[in-house]
Amino acid sequence: MSAFVPSFNHAEIEPKWQERWEKARCFEAVDFDSKPKFYSLIEFPYPSGAGMHVGHIRAFSSMEVISRKRRMEGYNVLFPIGFDAFGLPTENYAIQNHIHPRAVTDRNIETFTRQLKGAGFSFDFSRVVDTTDPDYYRWTQWIFLKMFEKGLVFKNRTYVNFCPQCKVVLSNEESQGGECDRCGSQVVQKEKDVWFLRITAYAQKLLEGLNDLEASSRIKVEQENWIGKSEGAFINFPIVDSSESLRVFTTRPDTIFGATFMVIAPEHPLLVTLKDRIRNREEIRDYQDSAKKKSEFERIQMNKDKTGVRLLGIHAKNPLTQKPIPIFVSDYVMITYGTGAIMAVPGHDDRDYEFAKKFGLEIREVISGGDLSEKAHTDIENGILVNSGLLDGLPVREAQKTIVAHLQAQGIGEAALQFKMKDWAFNRQRYWGEPIPIIYCDRCGIVPVPYDQLPVRLPRVEAFEPTDTGESPLANIRDFVECECPKCGGKARRETDTMPQWAGSSWYFLRYTDPKNDHSFADKNKLSYWGPVDWYNGGMEHVTRHLIYSRFWNQFLYDEGLVATREPYRKRTAQGLILGADGEKMSKSRGNVVNPMEIIEEFGADTLRTYILFIGDYEMATPWSDAGLKGCRRFLDKIWRLFEKVGKENNDLSPATENLVHKTIKGVSEDIEAMKFNTAIAKLMILVNELTARDALSRKDMEVLLALLNPFAPHVAEELWELLGHAEMIVFHPWPVYDPAKLVEETVEVVVSVNGKVRDKLIVAPNTEEAVLEAAALRLPRIVESLGGRPVRKIIFVPNKLINIVG
């Protein structure tokens, strides 16, 4: 029999250490501990029936590594986990299989928990939150009522995005591109009563708060674009022969002398107030009808082809020139932005230009420098105002200031800010969500449920299918609907809509600080101790929804004096996707899905964790590879075999590899902080290769290696640590520290190049002086040859790196 090549049995050691960690409660955060706190957060998962995905492993592994490193660095770490468990997939599954969503959810959470533990994640399972738990959603409702109290909740009848497939109202965020976020169906417009959260009241604060958030520019830019701030002015254009005026928002008030027509949205109220004067009412109505039929998506798709109808019988007039100008109705103007009306300046706006061309309208030049027979001239850097009365000769920016001051003085306009962000449609007509704590009373109107009556529980019922009318299933449950008015005691009805899925996730990170509190959503002192989240990692796909929503809730609670910091997160990062082995997005239909639990079973959690971090740049998308996975298992096997060669006596680093060990400590430490996990692991591999090449290694060599390995492959690290004779676990063993003095090499290799091309190398002592190197370099035969007798014109010297001879 050949020499048995030892390897470890992951199926044995992994559960062993998972149990020990749990028994010793290693990962339970300690409130008010004197150690410095570190709050690391991952986006809590939606517990779907499919269980954990490799994407989850990648998403959680960054903070897992950071958290384990922080514990070793002496921090009191809060690394919590929970479940964002309300939502459609569970409900749809429940309906299809005739199982109650509560039962489905409980089962899924159980599975998910087992899987998370099986991966060896060091979450604090004593603080688990479940958004569907009445003890949790009681506080979701409570915060909603606080917002209601402060006027941040309102109800409006509007057109909403409705998914006929899911039978549910969607927010703008959930229906981007006219498609349902969940099922991909075409969204249609439906008029409904909708609860809104007035997030726009926080637009400016949400924008400013980004200054206090450490995040990559793509994360910030995406949020900035979403908030979409524009500076400009409101200007009132009087309607001829009327006391009415048409108010517009423009970012280019400087071009007002070039406004040759007005455009209003088909939903604009002026069409009602002045309807008696409109001569082509029929035509307008037809246009309105056709616009209504178009979904948001179609309106966007048709953006190349402008349509519209001129209002006959009404003119506006330019408030500065008093000249009458025609008004059009067109769906390229949105009622939801600005005032739903614009002054059209075809000479200097692409859309207005297109419209003017199509309808044969006047195009007047008011900014010099373009060719208006070709296209609109939209340059704002170099243009000079012309044909613009008091603005003539001014550059654009100056003209803007001048005109706004002028309009303001004349009382016909004022400076204004607008945001693209819209108020948050905050209700769904589905069963599996937080009931909205509102009561309708015929006498008292809309009445909030008193705080002491919370939670408004979801009734446990058999029939929870949505209705085709778009009404919530709760509407059919008499026991739920019929109630007493808290104000007058009369008969009243409960709101039957539920909150959207984003509700519970908007504050879960606060609950983790005090998950079992039943007099408040979290104790203020605990919030102050743990908050803010020091580092939050999650997906790019949540940057415009969840991240903005949760920042909004936190800012609101801060304004109420209920949390300690305005911004909930100090630092936010985002992982890249793991694609299938074919380079395509993983999906069941493509058949390229990798099941992490199968990998754990066959290769072990340590291998999976290490591989997923080694696979590529953490922040970029990268394809899965089974072969690469095996390479990581081999790496761990190698470390395992290294154990046999550990000497028992010496307890210092081996002199031969001491320098490399210090370099590795430095490199791995820095790479982890920079989320360069792939290069951190590569550095560990280099060290392991080097140690393997030696006949023996010291105990200390092995200890440092295991400490550095621990965040990535904690089971192997613990097992070998124990085999080394340690009674204490490695969890809280101090993170290795490098000695800068030990980083210095005994010799350095200096490249000698001629005209930028490497020709030879010199091995010299560190910090060898230029003159010495120069002389040595010029004596090298290959350098002499390369120079070919040409005189040396210049010599560039980079200490310890290179000497370049220019000849």
Add this chain to the structure above:
RNA sequence: GCGGUCGUGGCGGAACGGCAGACGCGUUAGCCUCAGGAGCUAAUGUUUAACGACAUGUGGGUUCAAAUCCCAUCGACCGCACCA
């Protein structure tokens, strides 16, 4: 259309403006062996007998020196999308 990110071996990917391809996978040859998805040694960008030459999507530029900085261009991905 606008904004952003990115183009490097057969593959995943490394490279403070200073030896391109670290590390891993794969491949090839050899060793070891109760042929096994194990381990060990060596090689592995292209080209050349070799010295060399050529190589970071493409074309320019800056520099003693460019994958890295600048300009243009092509391609991929992501975000926004008639936002006045």
